[in-house]
Amino acid sequence: MSVVDATSAARTPGPVSATSADAGGSLDLDKLFAARLLAVRARPYLATALFALHVVESRQVPTMAVxxxxxxxxxxxxxxxxPVEELAGVWVHEVSHLLRDHHGRGDRVARERGLTGPGARLRMNIAADCEINDDSFGDGLVLPHGAVTPGAxxxxxGELMEDYLRQFGLGPRTQDFAWLDCGSGSDGLDREWDLGPNGADGLSEQQxxxxxxxxxxxxNGRPGHTSKAWKRWAEEVFHPPQPWRDLLGAAVRAAASGSGAGQDYSYGRPSRRSAGVPGAVLPSLRxxxxxxxxxxxxxxxxxxAELGSALLEVTAIARAVGGRRDLVTVMSCDAAAHTVHPLCHAEGITLVGGGGTDLRTGFARALRTAPRPDVVVVLTDGQTPWPEARPSCRTVVGLFPRERSTGSWDEDDPDYVPDAPPDWARVVTIG
Incomplete structure (x- = not known):
């Protein structure tokens, strides 16, 4: 992180020129590593990452960068x-950029939003700093002088880099931070001092x-000693966000292609086994x-909004089974099953309901439909009783997320927690 000492801060908003300041001096590794040990003492859960960083002396870098x-x-x-105390804070700040994948996220944001040029990358650096600095310091770790915080x-x-990036532009409020440069590890844009992928002492992707x-x-082993931001980060490392629409499509395809699904006996082409039974024609499994x-x-x-999302998922489900919209039917269900609509008339489908929930009636109606479905897909918030017995066809549940708490069976009770879908259903969380 680019910071300045207290004496120079009174004269200039940015750091002293690296060329003039570094002339004739070598890197004080003892002081730098003492600061790293102080950082490890203040944030022991970051020890593995702090010791994984390889130090490269550079007079092109204004301060420290990764x-x-x-x-x-x-x-x-x-x-x-x-001082050592502020250098310890810089160690934690720089390694936080890498742990939170600000370089990869910066590249994705640049592609998605069409952000180009050094000005856009400076905004990413500032936004990434805001994500880190709002709750990383205190409790034995000093906030370095000149650090960018959301309050400034x-x-x-408490927000993410992508959120902060939407909320400010370069202007009077950011002019004092024009000298910030945490390196390509903070925004994804290569610097002239970078050693690159083939340079010495870099970590591989697996490392x-x-x-x-x-x-x-x-x-996760120190739940009472970490901030909410680090807990959220650790949860995503163990359980990374999944592209739920792809998962839902994969679940439907897997159910539709399983053994028995879409199979029936037909006399259109007799079975080859008919030759072994003279005088009889056996149907073949088609x-x-x-x-x-x-x-x-x-x-x-x-x-x-969730009903609108459900209709979008219906179209995705049709694509998952090969685009045969005529083979997909849609039924709305609250406490009772309503009209079954063929998807070929999707534009005219009306979702009817608004009462209580008992999707067991929907299962019963779907299984009575002729011809019988091979797969039943349920799009629900889960606040429903489920069939006690496994249906005669495969089931996929698209679950609208709900906060978990304690309570009883009452849809009007905000503390109500629905029972989890049964084990015989493939469950995908939507949204």
Whole structure:
């Protein structure tokens, strides 16, 4: 992180020129490593990551910076000018950029939002600093002088880099931070001092993942000693967010292609075994496109936004089974099953409901439909009783997320926690 000492801060908003400050001096490794030990003492769950960083002396770097290969480039003059206590904070700050994958996230944001040029990358660096600095210091760790915090920009705390990036632009409030440069590890843009993927002492992708996993284990092992941001990060390392629409499509495809699904006997082509039974014609087992019945929970506990999302998922489900919309039917269900609509008329489908929830009626109606479906897909918030017995076809549940708490069976009770879907259903959380 780019910071300045207290004496120079009174004269200039940025750091002293690296060229003039570093002339004639070598990097004080004893002081730098003493600061790292202080950082480990203050944040022991980050020890694996802090010791994984390889130090590279560089007079091109204004202060300290990292690249995506876990090299830490350090200015000798910066180390000489700043006390050990502040250097410990810089160690934690820089390694936080790498643990939180700010370089990868910066590249993704740049592609998605069309952000180009050094100005956009500076904004990413500032936004990444805000994500780290709002709760990483205190409790034995000093906030380095000149560090960017959300409060300095009039922004709320506790948000992510991507959120902060939407809330400010370069202007009067950010002009004092124009000198910030935490390196390519903070925003994904290569610097002239980077050694690159083929340089010495860089970590491979597998090694970097191993470091993150070890740190996440340490964070989870100290639940009372870490901030909410680090707990959230550790949870995502162990359980990374999944592309739920892809998962839902994969679940439907797997159910539709399983043994027995879409199979029936046909006399259109007699079985080859008929030759062994003179005078009899045996039917052959033929594969046909699978039929899918979609049950949409339309009870009062499901919001309009979730119902709109459900209709979008119906289209995705049709694609997952090969685009045969005529083989997909949609039924709305609250406490009672309503009209079954063929998906070929999806534009005219009306979701009816708004009462209590009992999707067992929907299962019963779907299984009575002729021809019988091979797969039943249920889109629900889970606040429903489930069939006691496994249905005669495969079941996929798309579950709208709900907060977990304690309570009893009452949809009007905000503390109500629905029973989990049964084990015989493949469950995918939607959204």
């Amino acid at each position: 690249d995506r290969y876990w090299r830490c480039y350090v200015s000798p003059g910066f180390v000489r000018r700043n 920009l009039g922004l709320p705390s 970097r993942d191993a470091v993150r996993f070890r740190v996440a284990q340490a964070v 594969r046909r496109p699978p039929r899918v019945s979609v049950i949409v929970d339309t009870s009062a506990s499901v919001s309009d």
